[in-house]
Amino acid sequence: MAGYTAISLDEDDVTESTPLTPRGRYQHASSWLSHKLLLGFLGGCCLVMASAHWLAPLTMMSTVSSLHKSSEQGHPVQKFIKRNDTNEDDLFCGIAGQxxxxxxxxxxxxxxxxxxxxxxxxxxxxxxxxxxxTGGPGCSSLMALLHENGPCVVDKDLKTQLNPLSWNNIANMLWLDQPTGVGFSYGAPGDFDENEDQNKLAKGLHIPLQGFAIGNGLTDPLIQYAHATDMVDNAYNLTLVSDKQKEEMNALVPECIRLVQACQHDAAVCDDALAFCHGNLVTPLFTTTARNPYDIRQDCPGQQGVGCYDFSYIEAFLNSPGTMAKLGVNTVRVPQWKECNFDINRRFSRDWMKVYSQLLPPMLDDGIRVLIYAGDADLMVNWQGNEAWTVALPWSGQAQYRNATHKPTLFQGKQVGYSRSYANMAFLRVFNAGHMVPMDQPEVALAMVDSFLRNEDL
Known part of the structure; x- marks a missing residue:
């Protein structure tokens, strides 16, 4: 990242706002989608649905990737895509084809x-x-698109402004609302996603996956909750709990571990594990001093919006009839967009305490690149726990990864974090960032992704 140079855009481009000048009919850009695939994640507070949130969307992506290319070849998956054409002559988010x-x-x-x-x-x-x-579970990926790493951002006047630090500076980008019931996605009430169900579509389809990244995700609660109180000694010198409280909380770690272990074999225990571990080891860290659990640098006295953030203007933008029409939203089935669906969140609650890190070793040994990154101001899924589970992960390169030294991560000559890596496994701690790294450190996040795509040191 030290040598990263941001892509510059024409001066006229960065001043454009909705509606952008029509560029003429959009020419079926999806023909390239069979190219190399990197799977990127924003790990929500409970990014633990490994099969549902990793494997299933890959299956769907394979379907998308063949859409326009196969339209002339009669590919059998073509019929499963309904592409909206209403926005081709009125692009309103950025300057690229969409x-x-x-x-x-x-x-x-x-x-x-x-x-x-x-x-x-x-x-x-x-x-x-x-x-x-986007994780949650149950939160829409469009929030990230319009506020973190997408081609445009929405301002409080409900207009879009070009984002010069969008991830589509360096890659083709696709944001997907999942599972059904989230964002603009919909399904039959009794047809909510289950982990293995979606993998049925994968038979006979090759997914050109090159790597994936998880940001501030909950991947191994057995290890991560044991490190919850590590944030008491934080880089921001913030007092979260007293020394006595920390001691009392640490005394509860063994019981938390016992419950998480039991949850792996008995789903009925998972609710108790979540309530006990999160309630005793995480919640006190932000409620005692009214901090934002997703960014301890911020106060959160009134719990405004989801996760202490007010994104009501983005909700208003996505719910406007004009936006829905341009996007081709089925307004009969989805009359209203919401940032998060908490009914979906509750349905996945027993997955919260499942350990999914065991899915990584086969992929690592197959050469798929893995990046785990974490903003160091996040309390909900802290960086210490994320690094700890990567070190404990059993794979062919475990010893070398464990013994790897921390290397400073530089951006424009300034240290913005540090990394640990070996072969195709890497961990990155990002300074001065909370749960949503692309929002808090957009330049650093873009440079991180660029380095990852190039298979360069972070």
């Missing part, structure tokens, strides 16, 4: 996944594809 629409899973009765795709501003034919999936 499309939106729905993906229907053939083995489900009524599942329709909403996607919004943008070409790379650099070279859409040779740049890789990044699929972004």
């Amino acid at each position: 499309e939106s629409g729905y993906i229907k899973l053939p083995h489900k009765e009524d599942d329709h996944y909403f996607y919004w795709f943008f070409e790379s501003r650099r070279n859409s034919h040779t740049d890789p594809l990044i699929l972004w999936l």
Whole structure:
């Protein structure tokens, strides 16, 4: 990252706002989607649905990747894509080619996944594809698109402004709302996603996956909750609890571990594990001093919005009739967009305490690149626990990774974090960032992704 140079945009481009000048009919950019695929994540507070949130969207991406290319070849998956054409002559988020629409899973009765795709501003034919999936579980990826790493951001006047630090500076980008019931995605009430169900579509389809990243994710609660109180000694010199409180909290760690272990074999215990571990080891860290659990640098006295943030203007923008029409939203099935669906969140609550790190070793040994990154101001899923589980992960390169030294991560000559890496496994701690690294450190996040795509040191 030390040698990273941000891509510059024309001066006229960065001043554009909604509606942008029509660029003429958009020419089916999805023909390139069979290129290399990098899967990117924003780990929500409980990014633990490894099969549901990793493998299933890859299956759907394979379907999307063949859409326009196969339209002339009669590919059998073509019929499962409903591409919206209403925004082709009125691009309103950035300057690159874009499309939106729905993906229907053939083995489900009524599942329709909403996607919004943008070409790379650099070279859409040779740049890789990044699929972004927001966690929660149950939160819309469009929030990240419009406030973190997408081609445009929405201001409080409900207009879009070009984002010069969008990840589509260096890659083709696709944001997907998942599971059904989240964002603009919809399905039959009794057809909510289950982990293994979605993998049925994968048979016979090759996914050109090159790597994936997880940001501030909960991947191994057995290890991560044991490190929850590490944030008492934080880089920001903030007092979260007293020394006595910390001692009392640490005394509860063994019981938390026991419950998490039991949860792996008995789903009925998972609710108790979540309530005990989170309630005793995480919640006191932010309630005692009214801090923002997603960024301890901020106060959160009134719990405004979801996670102490007020994104009501983004909700208003996405719920406007004009936006919905341009995106091709099925307003009969989805009359209103919400940042997070807490009914979905509750349905996945027993997955929160499941350990999913064991899914990584086969992928690492197959050469798939893995990046775990974490903002160091996040309390909900802290950086210490994230690094700890990567060190404990059993794979062929475990010893070398464990013995790897921390290297300073530089951006424009300034240290912005540090990394640990060996072969195709890497961990990055990002300074001065909370749960949403691309929002707090957009330049650093873009440089991180660029280095990862190039397979360079972070």
